[in-house]
Amino acid sequence: MRLLALETATEYCSVALLTVAADGQVSMHSVGRHAPRLQTELILPMLDELLQQTSMSLASCDAIAYSAGPGAFTGVRIAASVAQGLAFASDLPVVAVSSLQAQAQGVARLHGASAAVSCFDARMQEIYLGAYQLDANGLMQPLADEVVCRPNEAPELLCTAWANHTSAGVAAGSGWLTYGDELSAQLAVTQRYLDAMPEAQDVARLALPMVLAGAAKAPEHALPVYLRDDVWKKLPGR
Numbered sequence: 001m002r003l004l005a006l007e008t009a010t011e012y013c014s015v016a017l018l019t020v021a022a023d024g025q026v027s028m029h030s031v032g033r034h035a036p037r038l039q040t041e042l043i044l045p046m047l048d049e050l051l052q053q054t055s056m057s058l059a060s061c062d063a064i065a066y067s068a069g070p071g072a073f074t075g076v077r078i079a080a081s082v083a084q085g086l087a088f089a090s091d092l093p094v095v096a097v098s099s100l101q102a103q104a105q106g107v108a109r110l111h112g113a114s115a116a117v118s119c120f121d122a123r124m125q126e127i128y129l130g131a132y133q134l135d136a137n138g139l140m141q142p143l144a145d146e147v148v149c150r151p152n153e154a155p156e157l158l159c160t161a162w163a164n165h166t167s168a169g170v171a172a173g174s175g176w177l178t179y180g181d182e183l184s185a186q187l188a189v190t191q192r193y194l195d196a197m198p199e200a201q202d203v204a205r206l207a208l209p210m211v212l213a214g215a216a217k218a219p220e221h222a223l224p225v226y227l228r229d230d231v232w233k234k235l236p237g238r
Contacts, residue, residue: 001019001020001062001208001211001212002017002018002019002020002056002060002061002062003017003018003019003020003061003062003063003064003065003204003207003208003211004016004017004047004058004061004063004064004065004086004204005017005018005064005065005066005067005097005200005201005203005204005207006043006047006064006065006066006067006079006082006083006200006203007032007066007067007079007099007102007198007199007200007202007203008039008043008067008075008076008078008079008082009067009069009070009071009072009075009076009079009099009198010071010072010075010099010120010174010197010198011034011035011036011072011197012032012033012034012035012197012198012199013032013033013034013035013038013039013042013043013046014030014031014032014033014046014199014200014201015030015031015032015043015046015047015050015200016028016029016030016031016032016050016199016200016201016203016204017029017030017050017051017054017056017061017204018201018204018205018208019054020208026208028201028204028205029050029053029054030050030199030200030201031046031049031050031053032046032199032200033046037074039074039075039078039079040074040078043078043079043082044082047086058086058089058090058092059090061090061092062092062211063092063093063094063095063207063211063216064083064086064087064092064093064094064095064222065083065094065095065096065097065203065204065206065207065211066079066080066082066083066094066095066096066097066203066222067079067097067098067099067102067198067200067203068080068096068097068098068099068223068224068225069098069099069224069225069226069227070098070099070100070120070122070128070146070148070225070226070227070228071099071120071128071198073226076099076224076225076226077224079224080096080222080223080224081222083219083222084219084220084222087219087222088219092219093211093216093217093218093219094216094217094218094219094221094222095207095210095211095215095216095217096217096221096222096223096225097203097206097207098130098142098146098206098225099120099198100118100119100120100128100129100130100132100146100173100198101118101130101132101140101141101142101146101206102198102199102202102203102206103116103118103120103172103173103196103197103198103202104116104118104130104132104140104172105132105139105140105202105205105206106172106196106197106198106199106202107170107172107193107196108134108138108140109201109202109205110193110196111170111191111193113134113169113170113172113191114133114134114167114168114169115131115132115133115134115143115162115165115167115168115169115170116131116132116140116169116170116171116172117129117130117131117132117162117169117170117171117172117176117183117187117189118130118131118132118172118173118196119171119172119173119174119175119176119179119183120173120174120175121174121175121177121178121179122148122175122227122228125150125151126148126149126150126151126228127148127149127150127151127175127178127179127183128146128147128148128175128227129146129147129148129149129154129158129175130142130144130146130147130158131143131144131158131161131162131165131169131187133165133166133167133169134167137209139205139206139209140206143158143161143162143165144157144158144161144162145157145158146227147227148227148228151175151178151179151182151183152179152182152185152186154183154186154187159186159187162187162188163188168190169188169189169190170189170190170191170192170193171183171184171187171189171191171192171193171194172192172193172196173193173194173196173197174194176192176194177194180192
């Protein structure tokens with residue numbers, strides 16, 4: 001099993017290749033860099049670099065996972081469109097993974113967090129927000145639906161789910177940097193990782209069970225998730 005993953009939802013652009021050997025051993029190779037507004041120029045060269053490093057080809061992969069959003073408007077479109085194009089070209093299925101969930105998975109991997117409130121600054125005085133807890137398989141799973149909201153208006157359902165989770169949790173992402181006071185008044189955390197960003201290797205880890213369960217979809221289903229449905233109306237010139 002070989003799973004290719006793409007992540008371009010934030011300022012960190014990355015690609016990863018997850019391989020499951022016949023004996024069940026999992027290996028990961030990834031390429032990534034901080035690249036504000038350069039995802040379009042970098043994503044395909046980074047993919048070529050990754051495939052060269054691993055002596056693999058796109059045709060040898062079994063599926064393509066991508067970070068579907070939410071995140072930067074252009075960034076989430078890039079990952080979805082590149083995943084779709086590659087999938088059509090190679091006749092591969094696709095798997096969409098939440099960028100907020102991937103960010104939470106990253107703080108579990110890097111910092112040993114067992115629960116995390118993941119938050120992006122959505123601009124226009126709004127945030128993208130999700131709460132997650134580690135399951136028995138070491139994967140961050142949502143405690144409630146992800147939302148876009150005002151920083152001081154986190155949904156009651158999400159706040160209640162977070163208050164009832166069974167272990168100490170951390171904060172992750174740029175939303176906490178901008179709106180830490182408002183968020184901490186509603187969602188108690190023990191540590192903040194303000195520079196946390198979603199990475200392709202965490203997209204791959206979250207996507208793997210879906211691929212193994214046969215939940216991967218045809219390429220035309222590779223679509224971005226904005227949460228804010230009217231985001232296009234708020235763009236300059238609209």
